[in-house]
Structures are given as C-alpha cells and as structure tokens.
Amino acid sequence: MWRYPATVLAHRGGGTLAPENTLAGVREGMARGFRAIEYDVMLARDGVPVVMHDPYLGRTVVGSGHVFDYDARELAAMDAGAWFGRQFAGEPVPLFVEFAQFCKAHGVWMNIEIKPAPGFDVQTGEVVAKIAAAMFAGEAWQPLLSSFSHEALKAALAVAPAVPRAYLFDELPPDWESRAREVDAVAIHANQRHLTQEQARAVKSAGFGLFCYTVNTAERARELLIWGIDAFCTDRIDLIGANFR
Ligand code: G3P
Ligand code: MG
Numbered sequence: 001m002w003r004y005p006a007t008v009l010a011h012r013g014g015g016t017l018a019p020e021n022t023l024a025g026v027r028e029g030m031a032r033g034f035r036a037i038e039y040d041v042m043l044a045r046d047g048v049p050v051v052m053h054d055p056y057l058g059r060t061v062v063g064s065g066h067v068f069d070y071d072a073r074e075l076a077a078m079d080a081g082a083w084f085g086r087q088f089a090g091e092p093v094p095l096f097v098e099f100a101q102f103c104k105a106h107g108v109w110m111n112i113e114i115k116p117a118p119g120f121d122v123q124t125g126e127v128v129a130k131i132a133a134a135m136f137a138g139e140a141w142q143p144l145l146s147s148f149s150h151e152a153l154k155a156a157l158a159v160a161p162a163v164p165r166a167y168l169f170d171e172l173p174p175d176w177e178s179r180a181r182e183v184d185a186v187a188i189h190a191n192q193r194h195l196t197q198e199q200a201r202a203v204k205s206a207g208f209g210l211f212c213y214t215v216n217t218a219e220r221a222r223e224l225l226i227w228g229i230d231a232f233c234t235d236r237i238d239l240i241g242a243n244f245r
Contacts, residue, residue: 002187002209002230005109005141006036008221008244011214012053013039015237019084020060021051022091023102033242035108038146038213038233040115041096043124048072049096049131055117059083061093068117096128100135100143111189111211111233113168114147114156125152126159133160146189146211153183166211172199177206187211192224192232200227218244 014025014037021039029037040053045068052075057063062079070078072095081091103110112132116124129145136142146166147153153165166187167180171194180188187209190199195212203210212232215221218240221232225245234240 001207002211004036004144004209004231006242007225007231008034008240008242009036009038009109009111009231009233010034010237011038011233011235013037013051015235017237019081019088019091021053021094022080022088023094023099024081024088024091026099026103026106026108029237029242030106030108032237034237035106035242036110037103037108038111038113039099040113041124041128042067042115042117043120043127044068044070044072044075046071047123047127049124049127050075051094051096051099053115055115066117068120097131097135100132104135104139109141110143111166112143112145114145114149114152116147116149116152121149121151122155125149125155128152129156129160129163132163136163144187146187150179150183153185157183166209168213170194172203176203180208187230189213192220195224195227197227200224200229204228215240 010029012020014028018025018028041049056066075093080093081088114128146168148168164186166189167185168189170191188203189211192212192215210229215232216236
C-alpha cells in the first residue's frame with residue numbers, strides 16, 4: 001500500500017536541472033514546488049554514508065578512485081557540481097545525515113535508495129536504516145528505503161523494521177513477490193521501461209505500492225498512472241510538475 005505524501009518525486013534530488021545528488025538539486029526542485037525526492041546513498045571508507053550514485057569518482061565528482069577509497073569528510077570537500085555547470089562549481093558531495101536533515105527541516109519527503117558499493121550490501125543497509133530510524137523516530141512521515149540489493153534490504157529490516165522498505169527491480173523477475181515479502185517490502189519500485197500493464201495489476205492486487213523510475217515524458221506518466229501506479233520519479237522536473245496528475 002502507498003501511504004506517502006507524493007506522486008511525483010525529483011530523481012537524484014533535483015532531476016536534470018542541477019547536479020545530481022546535491023543540495024543544489026533539492027533547492028532547484030523546491031523552487032519549483034517539489035517536496036519529494038529520490039536520492040542515492042553509499043558508504044565512504046570510514047563507514048559514514050554519503051549521497052552518491054556511482055561507486056567511483058570521475059563522472060560527477062572531480063577526482064579518481066572509488067568512493068570507499070576516501071573518508072566521508074574528504075568526499076565532502078570534493079566538487080560534485082562543476083561537471084554540470086560552472087555555476088555549480090564547489091557544490092560538495094553531501095553527507096547523508098546533513099542532506100536528510102536539510103530535507104526533513106524543509107518538509108521534503110524522501111525515497112532513500114540504498115546503493116551499496118560491491119561487497120558492502122549488509123553494512124550499507126544497516127547504517128542507512130539505523131540513521132533513518134533514529135532521525136525519523138515518532139515522525140508522521142517516514143522516509144522510504146529502497147534498494148536493488150536483497151542483502152541490504154534484509155539488513156535494513158533486521159536493524160530498523162519500522163522504517164519502510166521498497167524492492168527495486170529493473171525487470172520484475174518471476175519470484176518478485178516472494179523476494180519482496182522476504183524483506184517485508186511495502187512497495188515495488190520498477191523500471192518503467194520494462195513494466196507491463198499486467199505486472200502493474202499483479203503488484204497492486206498483491207497489496208504493494210507501485211513506483212516507477214524514471215519517467216521523463218508526461219505521456220508515459222499519464223499512461224502509468226492510468227495503469228494504477230502510485231508514484232514515480234522524474235529527471236524532467238521542468239516538464240512534469242510536482243502536482244502532475
Ligand atoms: O530509485 C530509482 C532509480 O534511482 C534507480 O536507478 O541508477 O538512477 O539509481 P538509479
Ligand atoms: Mg537511485
């Protein structure tokens with residue numbers, strides 16, 4: 001069941017209007033009325049979670065090597081904005097705790113994607129879930145933790161069962177439902193490219209929420225909503241508004 005306050009989420013913080021997974025992106029979305037985002041979290045060398053998509057530097061962060069080659073404070077001093085545009089130069093890699101606190105303080109609801117670097121599934125799931133549980137204990141709206149990693153979701157369930165989980169799939173495998181039940185997921189997050197109307201029906205009639213990534217045209221968004229999906233994230237927050245229905 002989908003009990004969350006948003007249908008349209010900005011993907012990676014602020015879609016394609018600002019560098020992904022940065023506070024600048026969240027601010028850009030907020031300026032356009034967005035109060036819900038998806039973003040990615042992984043662990044630095046010291047086990048401190050940071051907001052990053054790739055497990056290595058070079059694409060969005062100036063530098064080289066892996067995220068786990070650096071401590072979080074070192075990453076937080078790196079430039080995650082210059083690749084996107086000169087006006088974003090110096091925009092840092094956010095620490096997860098600070099990023100989540102900013103969102104909480106500004107009423108921005110979060111789908112936190114647990115994105116473990118290879119081999120760090122359990123540790124990443126535990127750390128992210130524990131922090132989310134501590135930060136949102138007693139709050140009306142809990143963030144939604146999602147992951148492609150079964151191990152990360154199982155670890156999150158073990159340490160913080162009260163923080164809801166969603167199972168991310170590219171293509172839905174035949175055993176999607178048993179996998180989702182094993183981690184006590186409340187929702188299925190599916191790649192819109194592969195989702196069929198029949199699968200959408202099956203997910204909904206099994207009682208799960210259904211979220212799609214990443215929907216970048218209004219036409220497709222409309223079609224998926226007619227199929228009964230509950231929510232989606234988009235890169236194109238310029239084309240698809242926060243109140244799109
Ligand atoms: O959470 C949905 C989506 O973000 C998954 O893919 O690679 O953009 O993190 P990716
Ligand atoms: Mg993601």
